[in-house]
Amino acid sequence: MIVLRQHxxxxxxxxxxxxxxxxxxxxxxxRVSLGYLSEVERGxxxxxxxxxxxxxxxxxxxxxxxxxxxxxxxxxxxxxAEPPPxxxxxxxxxx
Amino acid sequence: MIVLRQHxxxxxxxxxxxxxxxxxxxxxxxRVSLGYLSEVERGxxxxxxxxxxxxxxxxxxxxxxxxxxxxxxxxxxxxxAEPPPxxxxxxxxxx
Numbered sequence: 001m002i003v004l005r006q007h008x009x010x011x012x013x014x015x016x017x018x019x020x021x022x023x024x025x026x027x028x029x030x031r032v033s034l035g036y037l038s039e040v041e042r043g044x045x046x047x048x049x050x051x052x053x054x055x056x057x058x059x060x061x062x063x064x065x066x067x068x069x070x071x072x073x074x075x076x077x078x079x080x081a082e083p084p085p086x087x088x089x090x091x092x093x094x095x
Numbered sequence: 096m097i098v099l100r101q102h103x104x105x106x107x108x109x110x111x112x113x114x115x116x117x118x119x120x121x122x123x124x125x126r127v128s129l130g131y132l133s134e135v136e137r138g139x140x141x142x143x144x145x146x147x148x149x150x151x152x153x154x155x156x157x158x159x160x161x162x163x164x165x166x167x168x169x170x171x172x173x174x175x176a177e178p179p180p181x182x183x184x185x186x187x188x189x190x
Contacts, residue, residue, distance in 0.1 A: 002158055004144040046143055049099040062173050063097055067166035075159035 002077050004070070006043030008052075011069040013041040015059050030058035097172050099165070101138030103147075106164040108136040110154050124153035 016026050027037040032051055039045040040055070047055065056063050111121050122132040127146055134140040135150070142150065151158050 001145070001148045004147055004158060006144075046141065048141055049101075050096070052099055053096045062170075063099060064166050064170035064173055067162055067169060071159050071162035071166055074162060075157075078157050078159055 002074055002081065003043065004074070005040075005046050007070050007073045007077065008047070008066075009041045009043035011066060011073060012055060012059070015061055015066070015069070016041070019059065021059075026055070026058050030054040097169055097176065098138065099169070100135075100141050102165050102168045102172065103142070103161075104136045104138035106161060106168060107150060107154070110156055110161070110164070111136070114154065116154075121150070121153050125149040 016023070023034050023038055023041075027034040030037065030051075031054060036045065036051075037055065040047045040051075053063065056066055111118070118129050118133055118136075122129040125132065125146075126149060131140065131146075132150065135142045135146075148158065151161055
């Protein structure tokens with residue numbers, strides 16, 4: 001099963017490192033503990049909506065943009081997890 | 096502040112009612128309690144990634160599609176929350 005918090009954590013970490021910022025800087029700007037932010041980025045903690053808002057604020061990242069990042073990531077994971085389409089086998093069987 | 100769980104709940108409810116299904120049907124298919132699903136839809140509970148996956152499964156809704164729904168919704172809320180651009184006032188002042 002695709003686990004949202006893992007994709008969310010990956011997307012947050014990509015945005016933070018893309019800005020060349022440390023966990024310490026962003027956790028301090030978001031007023032969350034460094035350990036907590038690190039756990040969120042590693043997909044080990046589910047951030048509440050309020051804490052996610054604070055982290056996005058610290059990254060100057062609109063929540064809608066983060067959701068697009070995560071949605072694209074999850075769409076790729078869904079494609080990778082999908083079994084090959086049945087139609088494909090039908091075509092081969094009919095050939 | 097934009098609160099993700101409220102937009103998530105709205106999007107889940109829209110998808111469920113769009114399928115003409117009841118809270119009872121979907122909560123039973125997702126193996127979550129009816130009260131829990133109702134609280135999630137009203138934006139009162141943060142669903143864990145696992146329970147969100149189960150609810151999406153019960154709705155036959157890929158998580159990526161739900162995230163797109165929610166992202167579009169949040170983008171509109173961000174636009175509505177934005178103060179009028181400063182440029183606009185400059186143009187008036189300069190006229």
